[in-house]
Amino acid sequence: MADTTPLLEVRNLTVEFRTEHGIARAVDNISFDVGFGEALGVVGESGCGKSVTALAILGLIPSPPGRIAAGSIKLNGRELVGLPESKLRKIRGSEISMIFQEPMTALNPVFTVGNQMSDVLRRHKGLSRKQAREDAAELLRLVGIPDPKQRLREYPHELSGGMRQRVMIAMAVSCSPKLLIADEPTTALDVTTQAQVLEEINLLREKLGTAVLFITHDLGVIAELCDRAIVMYCGMIVEEAPIEPLYDRPRHPYTEGLLASIPRIRDRKLKRLPTIAGMVPDLLQLPDGCRFADRCEKATGRCQLEIPTLEGARKRKVACFHPVNG
Amino acid sequence: MEVLRFAIKKLIGGIPLLLGVTFISFLLMVYYGPDKTYELLGKNPTTEQIAEIRHELGYDKPFLVRYGDYLKEIVTLDFGYSDSTGERVNRILKRTIPISMAMVTPGFVLGNLIGVILALTAAHFRGRWMDKLIMGGSVVGMSISLLIVVIAFQIIFSSSYGLDLFPVRGWEVYNVTSYIQYVTVPTLVFIFVSLGYNTRFYRAVIVEEMERDHVRTARAFGTPPAKLLYKNILKNSMIPIITRIMFSIPLVIISGSLVIETYFGIPGVGKVTYDAITTGDQPILKAVVGLTAILFVLTLMATDIMYKMVDPRVSLK
Numbered sequence: 001m002a003d004t005t006p007l008l009e010v011r012n013l014t015v016e017f018r019t020e021h022g023i024a025r026a027v028d029n030i031s032f033d034v035g036f037g038e039a040l041g042v043v044g045e046s047g048c049g050k051s052v053t054a055l056a057i058l059g060l061i062p063s064p065p066g067r068i069a070a071g072s073i074k075l076n077g078r079e080l081v082g083l084p085e086s087k088l089r090k091i092r093g094s095e096i097s098m099i100f101q102e103p104m105t106a107l108n109p110v111f112t113v114g115n116q117m118s119d120v121l122r123r124h125k126g127l128s129r130k131q132a133r134e135d136a137a138e139l140l141r142l143v144g145i146p147d148p149k150q151r152l153r154e155y156p157h158e159l160s161g162g163m164r165q166r167v168m169i170a171m172a173v174s175c176s177p178k179l180l181i182a183d184e185p186t187t188a189l190d191v192t193t194q195a196q197v198l199e200e201i202n203l204l205r206e207k208l209g210t211a212v213l214f215i216t217h218d219l220g221v222i223a224e225l226c227d228r229a230i231v232m233y234c235g236m237i238v239e240e241a242p243i244e245p246l247y248d249r250p251r252h253p254y255t256e257g258l259l260a261s262i263p264r265i266r267d268r269k270l271k272r273l274p275t276i277a278g279m280v281p282d283l284l285q286l287p288d289g290c291r292f293a294d295r296c297e298k299a300t301g302r303c304q305l306e307i308p309t310l311e312g313a314r315k316r317k318v319a320c321f322h323p324v325n326g
Numbered sequence: 327m328e329v330l331r332f333a334i335k336k337l338i339g340g341i342p343l344l345l346g347v348t349f350i351s352f353l354l355m356v357y358y359g360p361d362k363t364y365e366l367l368g369k370n371p372t373t374e375q376i377a378e379i380r381h382e383l384g385y386d387k388p389f390l391v392r393y394g395d396y397l398k399e400i401v402t403l404d405f406g407y408s409d410s411t412g413e414r415v416n417r418i419l420k421r422t423i424p425i426s427m428a429m430v431t432p433g434f435v436l437g438n439l440i441g442v443i444l445a446l447t448a449a450h451f452r453g454r455w456m457d458k459l460i461m462g463g464s465v466v467g468m469s470i471s472l473l474i475v476v477i478a479f480q481i482i483f484s485s486s487y488g489l490d491l492f493p494v495r496g497w498e499v500y501n502v503t504s505y506i507q508y509v510t511v512p513t514l515v516f517i518f519v520s521l522g523y524n525t526r527f528y529r530a531v532i533v534e535e536m537e538r539d540h541v542r543t544a545r546a547f548g549t550p551p552a553k554l555l556y557k558n559i560l561k562n563s564m565i566p567i568i569t570r571i572m573f574s575i576p577l578v579i580i581s582g583s584l585v586i587e588t589y590f591g592i593p594g595v596g597k598v599t600y601d602a603i604t605t606g607d608q609p610i611l612k613a614v615v616g617l618t619a620i621l622f623v624l625t626l627m628a629t630d631i632m633y634k635m636v637d638p639r640v641s642l643k
Contacts (some may be wrong), residue, residue, distance in 0.1 A: 092548035093548040100539060107543065109637070168543075
């Protein structure tokens with residue numbers, strides 16, 4: 001796979017939102033690739049720009065107030081930024097599809113599951129009503145929903161959260177997308193259901209060869225599912241690495257802090273779970289230098305003045321003047 | 327079957343409401359209402375004459391008996407004869423209600439329809455000049471008094487100072503052309519007056535719906551805008567929209583047309599009610615109040631059934 005063109009190529013993407021107090025740069029000059037069939041994790045805390053990145057790929061940034069201020073997003077070599085809405089609509093749900101965080105509210109409450117699923121199938125694949133329904137039932141079976149014919153006739157409120165998320169997944173893979181964006185798909189589910197849903201995504205990925213962009217704040221989930229991950233902080237990518245080295249030897253102090261604050265069974269009993277001190281800076285009043293500097297133990301005068309760029313070998317990059325585990 | 331059982335249950339549940347409404351209105355309008363004794367007597371009546379008239383009018387019966395009589399009138403839908411004209415109340419209503427309906431329906435339907443369309447447009451262009459224009463316009467519409475609108479429209483459309491296209495007042499309707507002649511200006515007034523409120527209300531409902539997760543999901547699956555509007559936004563906003571429309575029906579039929587009918591000299595039920603209030607014509611008042619309460623109960627029931635039709639999450643149990 002090395003050195004071939006990636007499936008998704010994001011270059012220097014910058015997304016801005018106009019607010020009452022000025023322009024907030026939610027995503028600031030980020031670049032990354034997703035290869036064919038690859039699973040890339042995007043980690044970061046709330047508000048770091050993960051979801052905005054996902055919405056930008058689909059061209060769904062609410063505008064106004066938001067806009068893609070700069071950069072390029074290429075799917076299979078085709079530029080998506082600036083593509084007219086009508087062309088983007090053909091891509092959404094067919095070439096790129098997305099699973100959302102809240103299965104409770106993400107489906108239309110007043111139409112049946114079957115209606116919503118066949119809608120997508122008929123639109124993108126041009127199927128007949130009958131054929132679309134049969135395909136929808138088949139898809140539900142594929143994601144492990146028992147008695148799919150009956151489920152198709154039900155409304156979203158008649159299904160459990162995990163069931164609804166499976167319906168979302170079935171809908172998302174219904175047109176065999178090349179890229180599946182999963183935005184915190186398991187956050188709203190309880191732990192056992194979480195595991196099942198992750199398993200489902202993993203299976204489908206193997207079966208269909210779909211690339212997955214997995215957005216989450218949960219590093220554990222990434223470890224299970226992804227080949228590679230990027231860590232975002234305050235709209236910027238601070239580290240990019242394959243999963244194992246990222247966990248074994250994180251290079252950015254922020255990643256290290258994140259990993260240290262995962263609750264786990266440890267050899268010695270801890271008094272307190274380690275946390276990263278301080279707060280995420282306000283997007284409207286960003287520091288001049290490294291955005292993590294104020295919370296970083298290793299920060300020096302240089303960190304306060306200059307923004308470190310993402311550097312390193314092709315698959316192992318870090319944006320830090322004083323990387324750890326070096 | 328579920329619907330039928332629900333309807334019966336609702337109707338039974340509406341009985342206390344009917345009793346409450348009729349009790350209060352009976353107390354205020356009839357028991358403590360105008361006393362007609364002295365209107366019917368000559369000068370210097372004797373005590374016996376007074377007592378006789380009071381007996382004829384039924385004023386000497388105990389309170390509960392009089393209220394019971396009123397309830398009986400409502401149940402049998404027989405309200406006796408008008409005090410002022412001696413005409414049967416039922417005949418008056420039969421004559422005037424269709425006129426009111428014919429007068430108010432076009433304005434009511436168009437006022438809501440245009441309201442929804444303007445609201446959708448404003449919501450679609452949220453925050454841009456189109457939105458600001460529509461919302462600014464509706465504030466202006468809301469701020470102008472109905473009386474000013476009536477007079478202004480009469481001058482503009484019906485007088486020699488203006489277009490002079492339609493009759494100023496009256497209701498001599500015998501075919502479609504004459505209907506349009508007499509209904510146009512009241513309809514325009516009605517639309518003008520209700521449009522501001524409707525548009526603002528519907529826009530708020532629609533904007534809220536547009537921000538829901540399922541709308542974003544639909545967009546992420548490539549749903550085209552027209553379908554998004556119908557399947558996701560409009561269908562999901564139907565509950566507040568239905569509520570507003572249905573609940574204004576009883577009010578619109580009686581009080582909404584009251585002012586317009588008076589100013590345009592239209593002999594509808596609003597005009598009759600207005601006259602009955604000013605002359606103290608109790609049989610008519612009792613009929614109108616009783617029927618409005620019944621209409622309310624029926625509307626409530628119909629509204630709940632309509633909820634069920636638009637939203638599968640609503641249970642009729």
